[in-house]
Amino acid sequence: MTPADxxxxxxATAAAVLTEHGLDPAVLPATVTVDRPRNPEHGDYATNVAMQVxxxxxxxxxxxATxxxxxxxxxxxxxxxDVAGPGFLNIRLAKSAQGAxxxxxxxxxxxxxxSDELTGTSIxxxxxxxxxxxxxxxxxARWAAVGDALGRILTSRGAAVTREYYFNDHGAQIDRFARSLVASALGLPAPxxxxxxxxxxxxxxxVVTQRPDVMGLPDDERQEVFRALGVDAMFTKIKSDLHExxxxxxxxxxENSLFESGAVERAVETLKSSGNLYEKDGAWWLRSTEYGDDKDRVVVKSDGNAAYIAGDIAYFQDKRSRGFDLCIYMLGADHHGYIGRLKAAAAAFGDDPATVEVLIGQMVNLVRDGVAVKMSKRAGTVISLDDLVEAIGIDAARYVMVRSSVDSSIDIDLALWASRSNDNPVYYVQYAHARLCSLARGAEELGVSAxxxxxxxxxxxxxxxxVRTVGEFPRVVASAAGLREPHRIARYLEELAGAYHRFYGACRVLPRGDEDPMPVHTARLALGDATRQVLANGLAMLGVSAPEKM
Structure with a gap:
């Protein structure tokens, strides 16, 4: 019996008891909270439902409680x-229930x-x-790991998840990029x-190799060639790095397709016709304060050009037109203002603001020998995904990014995360899985079956x-999905690995020497197999490998 069971x-029991005593069962919460006591002597599980209602x-x-x-x-x-204190219930399960x-x-x-709780939901x-x-x-890199893990977790709950990359190929930053490429080709310093x-x-x-004639083109044409081919080359590299x-x-x-297709203009006209855009000082403003934003937002500037938010608005409308029930945006630490404006845009189109969720991720820092690593030689100004993977490997890089709440910043100790020791959390979890695989191989050699x-x-x-830690996994996954917090699975896996290592140290799983296999060996081996499976399932949800040998 798992905690959820x-x-x-x-x-069900509380509802029946309340009804039996002529009391209203509607006072019960939708879900009764069940916790594991810190002191195992108090029981397997505890609940305060009697005190709560x-x-x-x-x-x-x-x-x-009585x-x-x-x-x-x-x-x-x-x-x-047992009833404890003013109304706590301490519960000890039957062995058959734990075996279940x-x-x-x-x-x-x-x-x-x-589970199938999100079946029918398109995200x-x-x-x-x-x-x-x-x-x-x-x-x-943090969002690459966390976003991918969250997609896996939501999929495990039955949701139809579409992972989407918004390709920002429209705007001033692309022009600066193209000018930088031209300057490099001319042997000049970067702008x-x-x-x-x-x-x-x-x-x-x-670009020059691909278009040998580019340097002889007029300035405008040359810049456009560097822009088109350079952006394509950069994005090809980004996709390759993410795939690896x-x-x-x-x-x-x-992003550029929203402007080329007229989607931005159509979105603006829709909001104008609904009265959710108003004109002031020659610009068009979204009435976003009416929908909870801290200020109204300029959508079309006084010079007639679309503001950046215009693309965001059209993009949201496009997502909804594709039939998504929920749109989750995972944005950087400097994007807090987007929460209000995106929800306001949804409301202005007549949608429930709850169809928009915005997760904000905090900063990531690298530390080597106690000193912050501040610059990448290849990238010039920032540490890249490539740098991190080269330093600690893919599994460790993904795990360290997922292991902490996105609300908190991360300091990554490169020496720790590159080490093969139990101080390295991902090594600790993966080693438990590999050790269990070794145990299964040993059992097969000895003829011990589970x-x-x-x-x-x-x-x-x-x-x-x-056993009880294994039983916690479905509840942990449900919590990670509902709260959009994949780090809960990582922390659980470390707890499970610890419980296994303690079990292995205290209980002999396989017979020694010429000792005949006993029924207790079979039971322990089955428990070990279940533990290995849960470790593998959890690591898979995080996109981290579960090695059979280390």
Whole structure:
């Protein structure tokens, strides 16, 4: 019985108890909270549901807890229930119920932790979307890992997820990029507002090789050639780097297409006709304050040119026209203002602002020997995804980016994350998986099978702790999906690896020497197989490999 199963049992039991005593079961929360006590001696699980609803029901918490304890005592899955303090319930599961967790993992295999709760929901997940003016920097690398993991997690909940990259190929930054390429080809320093680094020289040289006549063209034509071919080369590099990092996209959406197709003009006219745009000082403004934004936003400037937000508005309308129920934007630390404006744009089009979610990621810093690493030789001004992968490898790079909440900045100790030690969190988790694979190979050699285990034999505290930790996985995945927090899975995997290492140290899984296999070995091996499966499932959701040997 997983915590989610126990929560359902508690809810049903509490509803029946309240009804039996003539009280209203509607006071119960939609989901009963179930926690694991810090002290295992208090039981396997605990709940404060009696304290949470007693006042609303018109009964004392202690009385309600006592009623619940008496009712739960008759459940097959429950071994004992104690009332503690003013109304806490400490619950100890029957061995058969704990064994059912392992059996469920064995039955569901690589789909353990999955559900269909989001089936029928179409989600557009936009992330990275770095400007095609340079390599993917650390902030983009963070979104590449987190966004890809979130897409995997939402997919595991049944959602139809479209991973989308918004290709910013319209605007002043592209002009600066093209001028930088031309300057490099001419052997001149980069423009004051331009881009520098080895990659600029490499792309400029590639353009000249592709178009040997380019340097003889008039200035305007030459700049346009460098712009078109340079942007294409840069974006090809970005896509290649992301693919090597394990992050691919279903859609690459070109910002420029919104202007070329007239989508921006149509979006502006729609908002004008609805009265959600007004004219002031020669410009057109979105009434975004009426929809919760902190100020109205200029959509069309007084010179008649579209402001940057005009493309964002048209882009949202395009997403909705493609049938997405939810549009998730993953943006950098300097984009807090986008939350209000994007939700306001949705409302102005008549959509529920809840169809827009904006996640803001904080900064990433590298540290080597206690000193911040501030510059990449190749990129010129920023540390790139390539730099990080070269320093610590793909798995460690993805894991460290996913391991912390996006609300917090990250300091990556390069020596730690490149090390093969238990101090390195990704190594710690992967080593547990590899160790379990080795255990399975050893069992096969000894002829020990995990078939038909008797889980009643798992009586050691370390065994119970590992079983319950395995049982937490579906709830952790549900939480990670609902809160858009993939780091919850990473932290859980470290907890699971720790529980396994403690179990392995305390309980002999395979027989020694000439000792005959015993039923307890079978039960422990089954528990080990379930643990290995959950580690593999969790790592897969993070896009990190689960090696069989290390």
């Amino acid at each position: 126990l929560a359902e049992l508690l809810h 007693a006042k609303k029901a018109g009964v004392s918490p202690r009385d309600l 009623w619940l304890a008496n009712a739960l005592a008759g459940a097959d899955a429950v071994d004992a229930v 967790i392992v059996e469920r993992v064995q039955r569901e295999n690589d789909r353990y932790g999955w 557009n997940l936009e992330f990275v979307s770095a400007n095609p003016t340079g390599p993917v920097h650390l902030g983009g 004051e507002d331009g881009y520098a680094g080895e990659y600029i020289a490499e792309i400029a040289a590639a 990092f394990g992050t691919d996209f279903d859609v690459y959406f070109h 078939a038909d285990p008797d889980f009643a034999l798992l009586t050691h505290a370390a065994e119970g702790d590992l």
